[in-house]
Amino acid sequence: MRGRLRPRREVRLTTVRPEASGDAEAIRGVHTASFPTPAEARLVDLLRNARHLTVSLVAELGGRVIGHVAFSPVTVATGAGGVGLAPVAVVEEYRRRGIAACLIEAGLATCRDAQFGWVVVLGDPAYYSRFGFRPAAELGLTDECGGGSAFQAMELIPNRMPIGAGLVRYAQAFASLGSQ
Numbered sequence: 001m002r003g004r005l006r007p008r009r010e011v012r013l014t015t016v017r018p019e020a021s022g023d024a025e026a027i028r029g030v031h032t033a034s035f036p037t038p039a040e041a042r043l044v045d046l047l048r049n050a051r052h053l054t055v056s057l058v059a060e061l062g063g064r065v066i067g068h069v070a071f072s073p074v075t076v077a078t079g080a081g082g083v084g085l086a087p088v089a090v091v092e093e094y095r096r097r098g099i100a101a102c103l104i105e106a107g108l109a110t111c112r113d114a115q116f117g118w119v120v121v122l123g124d125p126a127y128y129s130r131f132g133f134r135p136a137a138e139l140g141l142t143d144e145c146g147g148g149s150a151f152q153a154m155e156l157i158p159n160r161m162p163i164g165a166g167l168v169r170y171a172q173a174f175a176s177l178g179s180q
């Protein structure tokens, strides 16, 4: 299905690059416009301030930041550190063109290059399964907010998935999501 989609001109002209100094306000704008509350925009600011934005990529078109994805550290009791994908957003007028997919693919590759062995995400399995995510419960991993089948995981480097390690903890900044 996806193979039959033809990238639109805007997508071909869109650049995915690491967040640079001076992007913070534009990134805030992308999340504020994309989510019902400013919680995700605030989360990114908190992660940045805590130096927990492990990977932060923007999609830029014509000098405008139109999308953003963040990855931050996650831990399990065994100590094996991975990354969590969150949040990701693309401004409404540029959705359904594969821009989030470009951001996510580039982010996963960057995390792998940085030697992070595994990644988790809380989101729609119908979307994230295309990147290789599978239900984290099948791997013996759980999340802090009862995400059920929406909590998914993927190995980035062979044999680095902490199978059966139980609870996956996100960075402290994620506690702010529950206090809005």
Ligand SMILES: CC(C)(COP(=O)(O)OP(=O)(O)OC[C@H]1O[C@@H](n2cnc3c(N)ncnc32)[C@H](O)[C@@H]1OP(=O)(O)O)[C@@H](O)C(=O)NCCC(=O)NCCS
Residues within 6 Å of the ligand: 002, 005, 006, 007, 008, 034, 035, 086, 087, 088, 089, 090, 091, 094, 095, 096, 097, 098, 099, 100, 101, 102, 123, 126, 127
């Ligand atoms: C979720 C979100 C980031 C997706 O961004 P996006 O750039 O539209 O994502 P993609 O284009 O990669 O994929 C979205 C859909 O467009 C489809 N698509 C991709 N390229 C396409 C193309 N050229 N033509 C038509 N459809 C296309 C994908 O197949 C997918 O559809 P499906 O899920 O029904 O299969 C965006 O909708 C958003 O910002 N939502 C609000 C914030 C949010 O909920 N974030 C996720 C939780 S953190």
